[in-house]
Amino acid sequence: MAQHFDFCRAMTALCEDICRRHPEFRHVRMPEVPVTFSQTRSPVEWGVQARLTPLRFEGGASVERRRGRLWTVQRVTHQGREALYILTFFLPRFLNLSFEEKMITVFHELYHISPQFNGDIRRFGGACYMHTGSQKGYDRQMAVFAKEYLQSQAPEDLVRFLRFSFPELQAHCGHVVGLRIAIPRLIPMDKVA
Secondary structure, eight states: OOOEEEHHHHHHHHHHHHHHHOGGGTTOOGGGSOEEEEEOSSOOSOSOOEEEEESSOGGGOSEEEETTEEEEEOOOEETTEEOSEEEEEEETTGGGSOHHHHHHHHHHHHHTBOTTOSSSBOOOSSSOTTTTTOHHHHHHHHHHHHHHHHTTTOOHHHHGGGGSOHHHHHHHHOEEEOOOOOOOOEEEGGGOO
């Protein structure tokens, strides 16, 4: 029987621990945030590493008017619960980052989750409402959060897999597998059954 490593299960366990230990993330309910992966088509190291997909509109609204038409987001159910977010990591690209960059990326995506945990993203004032006007500044703060988490006696067995590159993880654990969920579509309300 072939060995394998369930990336999404390991990442979910890590995110659950982060949200238990770090006060900035205690509002996140990971059972409503399925962790998924998407395979990158190109072997290049640059590009999107991870993405948080909110499943509600601004303020947690389930319906939004655009160009005179009402829209909703396709519902996602995972393990018997309706999801409010989908957290996706792009493999192998994400795993080929340094350990520090991987931790910053995890915190970066989790911090996008609204403090109200209502399916919307965390919004900052100004035109750059996602990253406070400076993504570099945003990521510097994520590095601080990651360091605080690691200093909180975070279990090494939860972060160990992030110390490997993708080829190293495969060599050590076998095939890398995980959950895949298609990104939900916007649906016009007049087409909702």
